[in-house]
Amino acid sequence: xxxxxxxxxxxxxxxxxxxxxxxxxxxxxxxxxxxxxxxxxxxxxxxxxxxxxxxxxxxxxxxxxxxxxxxxxxxxxxxxxxxxxxxxxxxxxxxxxxxxxxxxxxxxxxxxxxxxxxxxxxxxx
Numbered sequence: 001x002x003x004x005x006x007x008x009x010x011x012x013x014x015x016x017x018x019x020x021x022x023x024x025x026x027x028x029x030x031x032x033x034x035x036x037x038x039x040x041x042x043x044x045x046x047x048x049x050x051x052x053x054x055x056x057x058x059x060x061x062x063x064x065x066x067x068x069x070x071x072x073x074x075x076x077x078x079x080x081x082x083x084x085x086x087x088x089x090x091x092x093x094x095x096x097x098x099x100x101x102x103x104x105x106x107x108x109x110x111x112x113x114x115x116x117x118x119x120x121x122x123x124x125x
Contacts, residue, residue: 002026002098002114009094009119012086020081020119022096029077030054033099036070036081037109038092038121045095047107051079059106064090088125093118 008020022034035050049060049070058070069082079096097112105111 002029002032004096004098004114004116006094006096006116006119008081009121011122011124014086014088014123014125016086016123017082017084018086018121020083020094020096020121022079022081022116024077024079024098026114030074031100032114033101033103033106034070034072034079035097035099035106035112036079037095037097037112038090039095039118040089040092043092045109047109048094049081050099050103050106052103057103059103061107083121086121086123088123091121091123093120 003025005023033052036048037045039045051058051070055072067085072079095118096116098114099112
């Protein structure tokens with residue numbers, strides 16, 4: 001079992017920045033690829049970004065490429081999502097998730113076994 005807890009959400013003006021954190025506990029954190037997904041009201045959950053176990057491989061959704069940056073600190077069992085130049089369409093509940101099967105089909109939420117409760121990001125225009 002891996003427990004993940006997100007933090008860092010909040011209200012920000014368009015063009016602003018937020019940094020989300022995802023703290024994991026339980027099994028060896030460094031064995032897992034870690035992803036962020038988001039879900040806006042009335043929309044399906046969508047992939048945002050993923051980082052491989054070593055931190056060397058990352059994949060971003062086109063909608064956030066160049067604005068968001070994912071990183072991980074395996075010594076602290078934590079993943080970070082730096083979000084810059086936020087847009088109103090970025091508003092959603094952001095979920096952190098752990099995948100034990102690496103980066104294959106990283107965009108598919110079914111590849112992730114462990115999920116946090118989510119943190120709300122609100123972007124005002």
